[in-house]
Amino acid sequence: xxxxxxxxxxxxxxxxxxxxxxxxxxxxxxxxxxxxxxxxxxxxxxxxxxxxxxxxxxxxxxxxxxxxxxxxxxxxxxxxxxxxxxxxxxxxxxxxxxxxxxxxxxxxxxxxxxxxxxxxxxxxxxxxxxxxxxxxxxxxxxxxxxxxxxxxxxxxxxxxxxxxxxxxxxxxxxxxxxxxxxxxxxxxxxxxxxxxxxxxxxxxxxxxxxxxxxxxxxxxxxxxxxxxxxxxxxxxxxxxxxxxxxxxxxxxxxxxxxxxxxxxxxxxxxxxxxxxxxxxxxxxxxxxxxxxxxxxxxxxxxxxxxxxxxxxxxxxxxxxxxxxxxxxxxxxxxxxxxxxxxxxxxxxxxxxxxxxxxxxxxxxxxxxxxxxxxxxxxxxxxxxxxxxxxxxxxxxxxxxxxxxxxxxxxxxxxxxxxxxxxxxxxxxxxxxxxxxxxx
Numbered sequence: 080x081x082x083x084x085x086x087x088x089x090x091x092x093x094x095x096x097x098x099x100x101x102x103x104x105x106x107x108x109x110x111x112x113x114x115x116x117x118x119x120x121x122x123x124x125x126x127x128x129x130x131x132x133x134x135x136x137x138x139x140x141x142x143x144x145x146x147x148x149x150x151x152x153x154x155x156x157x158x159x160x161x162x163x164x165x166x167x168x169x170x171x172x173x174x175x176x177x178x179x180x181x182x183x184x185x186x187x188x189x190x191x192x193x194x195x196x197x198x199x200x201x202x203x204x205x206x207x208x209x210x211x212x213x214x215x216x217x218x219x220x221x222x223x224x225x226x227x228x229x230x231x232x233x234x235x236x237x238x239x240x241x242x243x244x245x246x247x248x249x250x251x252x253x254x255x256x257x258x259x260x261x262x263x264x265x266x267x268x269x270x271x272x273x274x275x276x277x278x279x280x281x282x283x284x285x286x287x288x289x290x291x292x293x294x295x296x297x298x299x300x301x302x303x304x305x306x307x308x309x310x311x312x313x314x315x316x317x318x319x320x321x322x323x324x325x326x327x328x329x330x331x332x333x334x335x336x337x338x339x340x341x342x343x344x345x346x347x348x349x350x351x352x353x354x355x356x357x358x359x360x361x362x363x364x365x366x367x368x369x370x371x372x373x374x375x376x377x378x379x380x381x382x383x384x385x386x387x388x389x390x391x392x393x394x395x396x397x398x399x400x401x402x403x404x405x406x407x408x409x410x411x412x413x414x415x416x417x418x419x420x421x422x423x424x425x426x427x428x429x430x431x432x433x434x435x436x437x438x439x440x441x442x443x444x445x446x447x448x449x450x451x452x453x454x455x456x457x458x459x460x461x462x463x464x465x466x467x468x469x470x471x472x473x474x475x476x477x478x479x480x481x482x483x484x485x486x487x488x489x490x491x492x493x494x495x496x497x498x499x500x501x502x503x504x505x506x507x508x509x510x511x512x513x514x515x516x517x518x
Contacts (some may be wrong), residue, residue, distance in 0.1 A: 082116070086154055087145065090118030107162065112169045112176075114162035115139060122248045126158040129163045133174040140165070140177055204302050206251055209242040212283035212298050221381075221390060223361035225460050226427075235275050237262060248286065260312065261481050272315045280309040312319055324443055326451040330504050334448070337438045339506075344426060345434040347403055348418040349448070352504065354399040356469040356495055359451025360428045360445060362393070368412050371397065377488070378404065382471045393471045396492035399499040453500075458496045459501060461494045469494060 082103060094101040100119050107113035112130040119125070124145035132138050142161050145153030153161070165176055173179045210232040216415070217225035236259055237244045243255060256279070263272040287307050289299035326334065338346045352358045355378070362380040370379040376397045381390035397404060406415040416425040432445045449470075456466050466472075468487040 082155070084147075087116065087118075087124065087155055088147075090116070090124060091120075091122045094118045094120045095122075107166065110170075112162065114159060116158075126153065126162075128162050128176070130165070130169050130176055131174070132176075138177055204247045204249065205245050206248045208246075209248040209282055209286060209299075209302050209304075210236065210279075212279070212296075216285065216296060216299075223365065227274075231271065231278055235259060235268075235271060236279070245352050248283075249304045251308055253308045256308055256312060260315070264315075269315075276309060276312065276315060280307065283307040283309050324447040324450065325454050326443055326447060328505060330439070331451060331455075331502075332508075334435075334438055335502060335506050338434075341434075343434070344418045344420040345430045347407060348426065349431055349434060351400045351403055351418075353448065353452060354403075354495070354499055355395050356448040356456060356466075356498060358395075359449065359471070360431050362471075364416055364418050364426045364428060364431070367415065368408055368416050368417060371408060371417070372406070373397070373401075373408075376401075376492075380471070385395045391471075394488065395469070396488060396495055398492060399495045415512065454497060455501070456494065459494075459497055461497070465490050465494050483494065487493075 087103075088104060090101045097119065100117050103116040107129075112128055115127040115129045117125050117127065126142040127139040127143065128142055129137060129139050142153065142158055144152040145158070148154070149157060153279070154184065160446060168179065169176055171507070211229075212303060214225055214229040214232065217228055239262065240259065243258075246255070259279075260272060260276065263269075263275060284296050284307055286299045286302045286304035289295040289297070290305075335350075338350045338353075347366055348360070352360060352363045355363075358380060359382075364381060366378065370381075372378075377394050378397045378400070380393040380395070382393045404417065411417045411422060413417050414422045418426050420426060428445070435443070435445045435448065447501055455465060456469070458462075461469075465487065469491050
């Protein structure tokens with residue numbers, strides 16, 4: 080007759096009464112192993128599987144402690160099931176059960192390690208891993224674009240094409256990648272099309288060059304990429320070319336009025352950017368208190384655009400925005416950005432984009448504001464080389480090799496004060512449109 084749960088739970092009381100462990104070992108057949116139950120004086124009930132090994136010695140293999148619910152132990156039925164499993168193994172001819180189980184555990188652990196190593200090998204060389212390492216590469220070099228690149232990879236490659244993302248990077252062909260760009264083109268994502276191709280091309284380019292270029296982090300060599308599958312794909316430049324939208328004087332006045340009325344950090348950042356001639360938002364939002372020199376009247380941005388290893392310091396005159404910036408310094412003297420809204424974080428450019436969208440009602444975008452500033456500076460008669468210095472355009476030739484961050488400061492100051500006068504007059508309503516129509 081099998082032991083019942085009630086009888087089982089009574090065994091500790093018997094052990095306590097007798098002052099020694101109570102043993103119950105009647106379940107099982109001779110020569111097949113037994114379920115052995117030991118009730119301790121402490122109240123704990125433990126299950127064992129007793130068998131005789133190949134040397135003729137009895138061995139009690141611990142199965143676990145009794146638990147009415149099975150949590151943290153095993154129920155009586157679970158113990159019986161496990162004992163029956165071991166009995167089947169024993170009856171099959173395996174007499175050294177303990178050694179057999181230990182060997183099984185070692186084999187299982189070895190298989191898990193093998194699978195983990197294989198998974199790591201496959202994932203380490205995957206397209207997703209290459210894209211992740213490339214985004215980290217940009218981040219480590221303080222490239223403001225790294226977040227956008229990581230987002231582009233996630234939204235347009237990793238999430239829509241998970242199988243492709245897990246394919247080894249050096250096994251991917253141009254045909255595999257074409258699906259990514261066909262999808263973007265079908266959806267009308269023209270700007271994303273060009274950005275995705277450019278970022279993917281750069282990631283593969285670094286991996287392909289890493290074997291022979293010691294300036295590229297060794298992590299890129301892991302992918303064993305020898306050719307760039309993006310290189311043969313079209314550049315889509317015709318689809319992703321910059322727009323030509325320029326704000327009208329009325330739109331620019333409307334924008335300035337709303338920005339001046341707002342007390343948000345995004346509005347202040349936009350005002351500073353506009354009055355400084357249309358600075359790149361990604362560089363502007365990273366300005367810290369130490370980048371402002373009140374005494375010398377300068378504000379310094381860091382231009383990390385392009386392939387340069389270290390950002391180029393871009394110094395501008397402070398005069399057009401002294402009032403706003405002085406106010407910001409009082410608020411964010413120790414923040415990572417003078418435009419921080421919480422004193423702890425650098426504002427994201429999307430916040431500025433949303434502000435522009437709300438004011439314009441979607442009629443123009445953030446990038447159109449910078450284009451407008453440059454266009455109007457030209458119409459005001461600011462020379463092309465001075466505009467290039469103000470807007471930190473890529474400098475070429477001797478000008479780039481002998482760049483002095485304080486060079487042209489007087490010229491930039493004169494041009495931007497003329498620009499400020501134009502903007503102030505525009506808001507006052509007494510400026511004649513440079514397009515030939517009254518503002």
